[in-house]
Amino acid sequence: MSLPTDRKYTSSHEWIKAEGDVFLVGITDNAQDQLGDLVFVGEVDVGAQLNAGEPAGVVESVKAASDIYAPVAGEIVAFNEELESNPALINEKPYDAWIFKIKAKSAADVNGLMDAAAYAAAN
């Protein structure tokens, strides 16, 4: 699966994509492949104010649980409820299945993250 160029990436394998005045956040194909079949996505605290790099939720596969992190500082404004009943959506379409939406403290913070080429080079 080739890396979409319409978004940015973190070293902890999240992607972040602008949608209006918020950002969608999910995990990369690389991450879902390493995790295996996902069975639980949750612990996303809507309303929480997070700093960049703080845990924002959990994805759990048959193998193990893995924290997902806020790529930028901001407020969690939504959790993708579809993932409650169908966590496998992330395995199937990692770049469509957003996990949470974040209203960034400063939208410019995203500029400091990796683009597709940099993420690909690092992984």
Add this chain to the structure above:
Amino acid sequence: MSASLQRTPLYDEHIAAGARTVDFGGWDMPVHYGSQIEEHHAVRQASGMFDVSHMLNVDVKGAGAYDFLRKLIANDVAKLTVPGKALYSCMLNPQGGVVDDLIVYFFARDTWRVVVNAGTADKDVAWMRRIAAAGKFDVAITPRRDLAMVAVQGPEARAKVWAARPAWKAASEALAPFSGAMLDGDVLVARTGYTGEDGFEIVVPATDVAALWRDLVAQGVRPCGLGARDTLRLEAGMNLYGQDMDELIQPDQAGLTWTVSSKDAARRFIGRDAIEQFSTPAAFLGLKLLERGVMRSHMKVQTSLGEGEVTSGTMSPTMGVSVGFARLPVGIKPGDTALVEIRGKWIPAQVCKLPFVRNGKVVEHA
């Protein structure tokens, strides 16, 4: 520098089929071939197969084999009177702790086959030889690393095996569960398994196993990895050595009292004195999480009678909820509720009897 991992004769087949492999007890084994959840469903609904060649078949033969086995293991091989009949047992240390769990097949008074776990195989053979020597038993203990093993499981499994190997049908068609047939060419076909479904575990010379595997694939049997093996055995209420019990755990702390035969008071099998004199039993039961989340080994459990521990846990593909086994205070019963500590939060769970799933169907619980 670590020693390199061992490979079974089917390693190349697994890689060619896209397996992701993992170190399991020193063996490079497939954990899945793409989706362990789909592999799990294939076994419950149709047929799937597991390379279990990392496990060890051991021949136990000689005039003293019968007496040796009655000393060595906690279950009583005197129960086995029909050639091919097998039993499941623990082998205990003198403190009554479990050295390994295993299956023993009877073929004749002087001819037996024992199948042990991969990670404990060397330990088990050394232990068996020590006991044989100490008791001066007239027995030959022969590890059979020249043999490989495939477990074909599911409602369609036996039919697929006969389609791939018509010559085996006559000898294996009438096998009752927990019985095997020894066929020409060092082949053992046994109606056993670790999934809660019907099927065969097939032992063949290592040189023949790749052809068998390919022929089963051609019949539509789905290769399945260790990931599915774990979710299947957990749903089926079957213990995993090293997780549900180990050398520090006695059978009555791991739900294995039923595998210990005390009927013959004169049979002083190893560990018998300890389990009779120093028993601290536990209630070993199932847990079903009542909210979203996944239980894992070692998570703490709070009950009305004190603390317990999850020994095995997973997300059940068949049930869509997390299930597990737990060692709990005696007096806790199926139907009770408990709390399981998952990443710092106490999540409610229901105590259940085992198994959770049998023959493809979820067992009704109180």
